[in-house]
Amino acid sequence: xxxxxxxxxxxxxxxxxxxxxxxxxxxxxxxxxxxxxxxxxxxxxxxxxxxxxxxxxxxxxxxxxxxxxxxxxxxxxxxxxxxxxxxxxxxxxxxxxxxxxxxxxxxxxxxxxxxxxxxxxxxxxxxxxxxxxxxxxxxxxxxxxxxxxxxxxxxxxxxxxxxxxxxxxxxxxxxxxxxxxxxxxxxxxxxxxxxxxxxxxxxxxxxxxxxxxxxxxxxxxxxxxxxxxxxxxxxxxxxxxxxxxxxxxxxxxxxxxxxxxxxxxxxxxx
Amino acid sequence: xxxxxxxxxxxxxxxxxxxxxxxxxxxxxxxxxxxxxxxxxxxxxxxxxxxxxxxxxxxxxxxxxxxxxxxxxxxxxxxxxxxxxxxxxxxxxxxxxxxxxxxxxxxxxxxxxxxxxxxxxxxxxxxxxxxxxxxxxxxxxxxxxxxxxxxxxxxxxxxxxxxxxxxxxxxxxxxxxxxxxxxxxxxxxxxxxxxxxxxxxxxxxxxxxxxxxxxxxxxxxxxxxxxxxxxxxxxxxxxxxxxxxxxxxxxxxxxxxxxxxxxxxxxxxxx
Numbered sequence: 021x022x023x024x025x026x027x028x029x030x031x032x033x034x035x036x037x038x039x040x041x042x043x044x045x046x047x048x049x050x051x052x053x054x055x056x057x058x059x060x061x062x063x064x065x066x067x068x069x070x071x072x073x074x075x076x077x078x079x080x081x082x083x084x085x086x087x088x089x090x091x092x093x094x095x096x097x098x099x100x101x102x103x104x105x106x107x108x109x110x111x112x113x114x115x116x117x118x119x120x121x122x123x124x125x126x127x128x129x130x131x132x133x134x135x136x137x138x139x140x141x142x143x144x145x146x147x148x149x150x151x152x153x154x155x156x157x158x159x160x161x162x163x164x165x166x167x168x169x170x171x172x173x174x175x176x177x178x179x180x181x182x183x184x185x186x187x188x189x190x191x192x193x194x195x196x197x198x199x200x201x202x203x204x205x206x207x208x209x210x211x212x213x214x215x216x217x218x219x220x221x222x223x224x225x226x227x228x229x230x231x232x233x234x235x236x237x238x239x240x241x242x243x244x245x246x247x248x249x250x251x252x253x254x255x256x257x258x259x260x261x262x263x264x265x266x267x268x269x270x271x272x273x274x275x276x277x278x279x280x281x282x283x284x285x286x287x288x289x290x
Numbered sequence: 291x292x293x294x295x296x297x298x299x300x301x302x303x304x305x306x307x308x309x310x311x312x313x314x315x316x317x318x319x320x321x322x323x324x325x326x327x328x329x330x331x332x333x334x335x336x337x338x339x340x341x342x343x344x345x346x347x348x349x350x351x352x353x354x355x356x357x358x359x360x361x362x363x364x365x366x367x368x369x370x371x372x373x374x375x376x377x378x379x380x381x382x383x384x385x386x387x388x389x390x391x392x393x394x395x396x397x398x399x400x401x402x403x404x405x406x407x408x409x410x411x412x413x414x415x416x417x418x419x420x421x422x423x424x425x426x427x428x429x430x431x432x433x434x435x436x437x438x439x440x441x442x443x444x445x446x447x448x449x450x451x452x453x454x455x456x457x458x459x460x461x462x463x464x465x466x467x468x469x470x471x472x473x474x475x476x477x478x479x480x481x482x483x484x485x486x487x488x489x490x491x492x493x494x495x496x497x498x499x500x501x502x503x504x505x506x507x508x509x510x511x512x513x514x515x516x517x518x519x520x521x522x523x524x525x526x527x528x529x530x531x532x533x534x535x536x537x538x539x540x541x542x543x544x545x546x547x548x549x550x551x552x553x554x555x556x557x558x559x560x561x
Binding site: 035038055056059060062063064065066069070073074076077080101102104105106108109112113147148149151152155156159160161162163164165166169235236238239242243246249252253256259264268271272275276279 | 320323324326327328330331332334335336339340343346347350370371374377378414415417418419420422423426427430431432433435436437440482483487490494506507509510513514523527539542543546547
């Protein structure tokens with residue numbers, strides 16, 4: 021101890037580094053520098069194109085200052101309602117499907133074979149990007165909100181089942197055991213032993229997922245799966261930046277109010 | 291304790307009448323809302339086309355298998371671009387997110403009245419618009435290519451990173467900040483020696499976590515022309531070359547698995 025102290029005394033103090041091992045630290049720095057050299061050389065920046073595009077960027081910002089809700093209002097309204105409808109329906113359907121899968125994906129209440137199957141479903145749903153799923157489903161089911169509904173329900177399963185299963189796995193096992201000792205059936209066991217413990221979390225997650233589904237439904241229209249994204253895409257194609265700004269403002273305000281609402285509800289349930 | 295009396299005998303119930311009624315009403319309106327939503331979806335769907343869905347799916351699967359393995363040689367460039375979009379986009383967004391996070395955190399914001407709401411507005415605006423929409427916008431401004439993807443990813447990630455970071459800043463231990471302040475340190479010294487070391491682990495965690503998400507998102511940015519493997523996906527879809535599509539999807543899945551593994555490893559090492 022004293023030798024350590026002797027070594028330190030008289031020397032100015034230096035802030036300890038975040039990565040303690042110097043070899044690893046400098047190795048990472050060199051690696052990063054080399055990577056950035058190659059990464060930046062492969063990005064071709066067309067300054068002339070950007071210069072021409074700046075005008076459009078400026079028009080877009082002006083569009084936000086003066087959003088045009090009226091001239092495309094019927095399209096915007098139809099797209100928005102379709103998004104809302106897809107969001108509500110897919111969240112409900114997604115929750116309904118993901119609850120049994122979550123029960124199966126929780127190791128403490130499901131036998132191993134069921135657990136494996138449910139975990140597999142969850143990881144498939146999580147690995148596939150919504151847009152890619154939407155593209156495939158549009159090819160199979162045709163254009164329109166049905167493909168969007170199915171995509172969002174599928175994506176909800178991965179999200180909700182995973183987090184709900186984690187909640188079930190970390191719950192207190194005493195209460196379910198007490199219910200079981202009364203001679204309850206399996207359904208009663210789940211309903212009175214498990215459900216009350218995970219219900220607040222389930223409601224919170226569902227509200228959060230409603231919020232995410234709305235955000236996602238805004239882009240599904242880009243690949244033809246219905247919703248406000250189709251309207252947005254059309255507005256971009258016509259370079260009508262004031263309508264674009266109006267649509268984006270509607271999306272932002274909706275997301276903000278949904279976030280606020282879900283915050284209030286989660287606060288009250290706690 | 292809620293009870294009902296039946297034939298002079300008291301029977302225990304889970305809820306009293308009012309709570310039961312509220313629940314029943316919520317279920318009722320929820321069901322009605324779902325059915326109405328389903329009605330709209332059903333009206334907007336060509337059911338004739340849906341009837342042919344099994345054939346369509348079968349057709350796609352038979353044409354998608356086996357994947358066209360030789361096509362992989364044309365994918366190395368786009369894969370490299372995709373990784374670059376995610377990595378550089380994450381780094382740029384972190385550079386922008388750090389000042390915004392300090393402005394948004396209650397304990398470090400210069401002004402609760404003006405700066406904090408503005409920072410929160412930036413965070414919300416960036417978070418609520420999907421990266422594909424940002425990409426769509428940037429493609430029309432800076433032209434198609436990797437640059438549009440990088441900027442789209444970085445704008446989209448600002449909100450996420452800044453939100454998690456400012457929550458981390460608000461949760462720091464004030465005692466250490468006070469100790470540094472007591473030595474007579476200037477504000478930036480308090481920042482560097484009192485606050486930054488405390489949020490460094492969560493900063494690194496957020497960076498890696500967002501990088502993982504960005505890898506996923508950058509794979510589809512090409513659909514709107516913003517570079518990366520999505521460009522190849524889009525052109526393969528347009529020429530209905532399903533054997534190329536299946537190969538690209540496998541590459542994307544592989545990339546997602548790898549990035550998730552890397553992010554889990556790095557976060558495990560930090561925490």
